[in-house]
Amino acid sequence: MTQHPESRDEWDDRLDSLLAGADADLRASLTDAFDVASGVRAVLGSDPLRSATVGTLPEMPASVSYQILRLTSHFRHLLESGYHEDNIVKPCLLYLAQLRQKLGARCLTWDQANQYIQTVEARLEKMFERWREQAHYVPSELWEIADQAVMDLGTLRRSVKRLFEDSDEWSENMAPRW
Amino acid sequence: MDDDQLHFSEFYRTEFATLVGFVMKAVGATVYEGTDAAQAALTEAWAKWGTLFNPRAWVRTVAIRAYYRSVPVREVSLDHHPEVLDLVATDCPVELSERTAAAHALLELLPPAQRIVLAYSTDGFSDAEIAAELGKSLEAVRQNRHRARKTLKSLLQTQSREVTHDDSASRVPRRVG
Numbered sequence: 001m002t003q004h005p006e007s008r009d010e011w012d013d014r015l016d017s018l019l020a021g022a023d024a025d026l027r028a029s030l031t032d033a034f035d036v037a038s039g040v041r042a043v044l045g046s047d048p049l050r051s052a053t054v055g056t057l058p059e060m061p062a063s064v065s066y067q068i069l070r071l072t073s074h075f076r077h078l079l080e081s082g083y084h085e086d087n088i089v090k091p092c093l094l095y096l097a098q099l100r101q102k103l104g105a106r107c108l109t110w111d112q113a114n115q116y117i118q119t120v121e122a123r124l125e126k127m128f129e130r131w132r133e134q135a136h137y138v139p140s141e142l143w144e145i146a147d148q149a150v151m152d153l154g155t156l157r158r159s160v161k162r163l164f165e166d167s168d169e170w171s172e173n174m175a176p177r178w
Numbered sequence: 179m180d181d182d183q184l185h186f187s188e189f190y191r192t193e194f195a196t197l198v199g200f201v202m203k204a205v206g207a208t209v210y211e212g213t214d215a216a217q218a219a220l221t222e223a224w225a226k227w228g229t230l231f232n233p234r235a236w237v238r239t240v241a242i243r244a245y246y247r248s249v250p251v252r253e254v255s256l257d258h259h260p261e262v263l264d265l266v267a268t269d270c271p272v273e274l275s276e277r278t279a280a281a282h283a284l285l286e287l288l289p290p291a292q293r294i295v296l297a298y299s300t301d302g303f304s305d306a307e308i309a310a311e312l313g314k315s316l317e318a319v320r321q322n323r324h325r326a327r328k329t330l331k332s333l334l335q336t337q338s339r340e341v342t343h344d345d346s347a348s349r350v351p352r353r354v355g
Contacts, residue, residue, distance in 0.1 A: 011331040018334070022281030023199050029273060030195040030209075040190045043217075044183055044223045065221060076247075090277050097214055 004031045064163060067156045068100045071120075074149040078127075081142055092120045103160070110164040117157050124150055186227050190220055193237065196301060201241050203285055204297035209274070213246060218244035235303065235311050242294075284330055292326035299323050 043065070072093060095103045099116040124146060131138045131146075194216055201212040219241035223233060230236045274282070285293055298308040309319045 009331075011334060012327070014334055016328050018277065018281050018284075022275070022278040023196070023300065025275035026199045026202070027195040029275065029278075030198055030213075042189050043190065043221050044187070069221070070214055073298055080257060100214070100217070145350045 007014075064103060064156065064159045065100065067152060067159055068096055068103075071149060071152050071156065072096050072100075074145050074152065077145050078142060078149075081139075088123045092123050097119050103163075110161060113160050113164075115159065117153055117160070121150065121153055124153070182227055186224055189223075189233060193234065194220065197237055197241055200246050200297055200301055202282060203300065204238075204242060204294045205245055205290070206282075206286060206293075207245050212241075215241040215245040230330065232307075234301075235307060238298070238301070239311055250269060286332055288326050292300055292322045292329070295319055295322040296326040296330075 075089050075093050075096065079093065095116050099113060103113065129148065131143070195218065197216040198209065198212040201207045201215045203211065207215060216237075219237040222240050222244075223230065223237050226236075227233075285296070288296065294312065295308055298311065299305075303311070305316055305323065306320045307321075308314075309316045312319070314322075
């Protein structure tokens with residue numbers, strides 16, 4: 001059967017024009033707001049981990065971006081385990097996502113980054129308190145994951161601090177862009 | 179930078195904003211969610227760089243997956259966590275143009291299957307490529323695209339009539355008393 005080209009009318013043109021214009025506007029807004037160069041750097045910073053899977057390389061000299069992904073992986077384990085408190089693990093995932101994005105877009109100061117990390121630590125401590133109250137319900141595997149998360153948060157704090165201390169670009173441009 | 183890094187860097191620069199827009203169009207993500215999903219997808223792409231057959235299509239699939247993975251996080255009400263409200267951006271970090279907002283508002287009205295097909299289509303993917311990415315038949319993709327466009331055209335026509343009607347109504351002298 002012969003395929004007929006789809007017939008077009010004036011409204012097709014209007015629709016295409018609206019969609020293309022909307023895309024162009026959005027690209028322009030994002031280009032203004034998002035520091036693409038630092039976004040690229042954030043990704044390329046994970047260079048040593050090119051063939052790695054999150055959670056399988058605990059001793060790799062990891063980049064900040066990898067460390068956040070690794071922490072995210074811990075919290076996802078906790079989330080999926082069903083032994084967490086919703087109001088603890090979910091916000092931690094949110095804070096880590098925000099921290100990753102804001103670092104990628106280079107739009108926060110060291111104090112703000114540290115506040116994110118402290119907030120996650122405080123949430124974890126609260127979770128430990130609740131777990132202690134019901135110790136026999138929580139499998140040891142989850143304690144290990146949560147302990148690892150605490151250690152990884154410490155590593156992340158040191159790496160992020162180094163990022164601000166070592167790079168002139170970072171220390172010169174610490175004002176939020178958004 | 180080695181060749182891989184240069185190619186990836188170029189790909190990132192070309193694709194980032196378009197990819198954010200794609201996630202917004204395809205599943206209704208906010209700018210913030212779209213940005214995060216795009217960054218996550220591009221991070222994964224770099225880990226597999228050189229082995230991806232069609233990186234543009236691959237990052238779109240992964241970005242959508244990243245967006246859905248973040249759904250439990252999005253459900254958190256920040257009202258219960260006042261200590262971080264000053265850190266967590268609750269407002270839109272990028273100001274959308276009227277045109278973008280209008281287009282995305284229209285896309286919101288489409289069923290999910292039609293919406294995602296149209297998002298791929300507006301990003302220049304052929305029906306065959308979309309079918310391959312979504313694991314659907316070519317005919318299903320064609321139908322979804324056709325129905326999506328038909329619905330949107332009809333909505334545009336309705337909006338246009340309403341604007342015309344409002345304009346002419348405002349020119350009619352109002353009866354007083």
